[in-house]
Amino acid sequence: MASPTTIALGAVFCAVIVRLLLQRGSQRRKLLPPGPPPLPIIGNAHQIPTVQEWKTYCKWADDYNAHKLLYFRNFGQSFLVINDLATAQEIFERRSTKYSDRSDMVMTFDLMEMTWNFGFKRYGDEWREQRKMFSIAHHPNAVHQHYEVQTRACGELIRALLHTPDEFEDHIAFFSGQVILNIVYGYRAKDRHDPFVELSELAQSLLNETNHQLYPVELFPVLKHYPRWLPGADFLVPWKHVDKARSVNAALVNEPFNRAVEDMSKDGTDPSFVQEHLQRLEEVTDPSAKKRLKTVVQQTAAVQYFAGADTVSTALSGFILAMSLYPEVQKKAQAELDSVLRGSRLPNFTDKEDLPYIGAVLKETMRWNPVTPLGIPHRSSEDDMVDGYLIPKDTIVFGNTWKILHDPKLYGEDFMVFNPERFLPKDGAAMPPDPVVACFGYGRRICPGRHFAMNNLFIVMSSILATFNIAKALDANGKEIEPGLEFSTGTVSKPEPFKARVEARSEQARKLALLEA
Incomplete structure (x- = not known):
């Protein structure tokens, strides 16, 4: 039996260790970036927003002098929001080896089975292989091969707007979907309600619904093993949503790909990403390697199909909204187009x-x-x-793109105003950063499809402005309806539904558009 002296020394030793650990924890806490004070155990769980989180983070940046780095905790999980462009570039680009990983997205990756999407994959060999294949297909030196498809689809969009201008949101969504389907799978979508167009939109909607909720299973991944038939299971994991998402994701990965494989044996099939890469696989002799590479092609195609449409259509909806609110901007843009096109044609990519x-x-x-x-x-x-x-290690790190692109130090005090002239050269004035530096991500995780997306936006925006006047909608009494400046919550933030007048600028513009489309 230990002597009283030994017991006392042991107790002192334990007390010293506990004190040192507490001191170390206290010292670490003092080094953390500013943010809202946490409560014991739950941290800031009671404060974390679920609607337009970026705006709350902007307010917290002001409240806690966190204009560069904002820190908070949700139970045991650390979160960091970067509110400053220079800091975002330092962390995500110059320190990319430390910040290129993804968090364990339990809902998205494990339960909804989006393991095919390299955008959500952990940093590693699988991610590198898939991203490399995607990047080569959308390299700046390769995107010109898509001009014909983009121009043809844009012509169809213009013609649709001439016939049913009130349905501009549907026409924009169809343009975005049909372009990516043709380029990736060689598939020509028939109309706005084509099943493959709607499939991608449904998958995006389910993901958006997931990402603006914080489910208990995200904080405690072990809960994914909780039997779904026990009481409370749907609170821990939204199983109905998960089951639907699994089904939709499986269809998104398999159905257009299988259709493309079938079409390869037919005459007159449009060239595509899938066709090109599957033809290359014919040279692979090892069956296991061939099977694995076919899966890589299939998954990389699905990522393009999933991500390529929603972001473009969202940006174009924002463009229509801005043009209805800022007619003076529209007139200047049209004057420039008229000086180049001289009313004889629609714009093309050589006009950039x-x-x-x-x-x-x-x-x-x-x-x-x-x-x-x-x-x-x-x-x-x-x-x-x-x-x-x-x-700290394993911190989830966001770049607050909204705040960065509304920073008065970079974009002026009128940052809430739609003012393109801030990006035009002025004598003696420094140009603000191109928004591309923030809105397409950073470092090794930057969006590899950004050049393709920007080309889509250029051809559509310029063609719409060359052909149409955009204005606020009118009510039954002929008075203008003020569109709201409300945007949705989610990974992708869209303008809430609004009305606008989209009218041909002239009879000549109408005839020209019909002729070229």
Whole structure:
């Protein structure tokens, strides 16, 4: 039996260890970035917003002097929001080896079975292989091969707007969907209600619904094993939503791909990403390698199909909204188009360099209401010190794109105004950063389809402005209806439904559009 002295020494030793651990924890807490004070155990769980989170983070940045780094906790999980462009570039680009990983997205990745989407995959060999295949297909030197498809689809969009202008949202969504379906699968969608167009939209909607909720299973992944037939299971995991998402994701990955494989044996099939890569696989002799690579092709195709349409249509909806609110911007853009096109044709991709104001309108559209206000979260792979602050390992890190692109130090005090001229050269004035630096992500996680997306936006915006006047809708008494400036919550933030008048600028513009379309 231990002597009283031994017991006393043991107790003192334990007390010293506990004190040192507490001191170390206290010292670490003092090094954390500013943010709302946490409560014991739950942290800031009671304060974390579920609607337009980026705006709450902007308010917290002011409240807690967190204009660069904002820190908070949800139970045991650390979160960091970067509110400053220079800091975002430092963390995501210059320190990309520490911040290129993704968090364990239990709902999205495990339960909804989006393991095919490399945008959500952990940093590693699978991610590299899939991203490389995607990047080569959408490299700046390769995207010109899509001009014909984009121009043809844009012509169809213009013709549809001439016939049913009130349905502009549907026409824009169809343009975005049909372009990506043709380029990736060689499939020509028939109309707005084509099953493959609607399938992608449904998958995006389910993901958006998931990402603006915080489910208990995200904080405590072990709960995914909780039997779904026990009481409370639907609170821990929304099983009906999960089951539907699984079914939709499986269809999204398999159905258009299988259709493309079938069409390869038919004459007159349009060239596509799937066709090109499957033909290359014919040279692979190892059956197991061939099977694995076919899966990589199938999954990479699905990522393009999933991500390529919704973001473009959302940006174009924001563009229509802006044009209805800022007629003076529209007139300047049309004057530039008229000086280049001289009323003899619609714009094409060779006109880009001659249309700097249109380019500025495109940039301002991306800045004014960024499509992905918080992007997709990164994860820190080790402890790090940034500006004297500790970023703990496994912290979930967001770039607050909305705040960065509304920073008065970068874009002026009129940052809420749609003003393309901020992106035009002025004598002696420094140009603000191109919104592309923030709205398409950073570093190794930057969106590899950004060049393709920007081309889609250019051809549609310039063609619409060359053909149409956009104005506020009128009520039954002929008075203008003020559109609301409300945007949805989710990974992709869309303008809430609004009305606008889309009318041909002239009979000549109508005839020209019908002729070229």
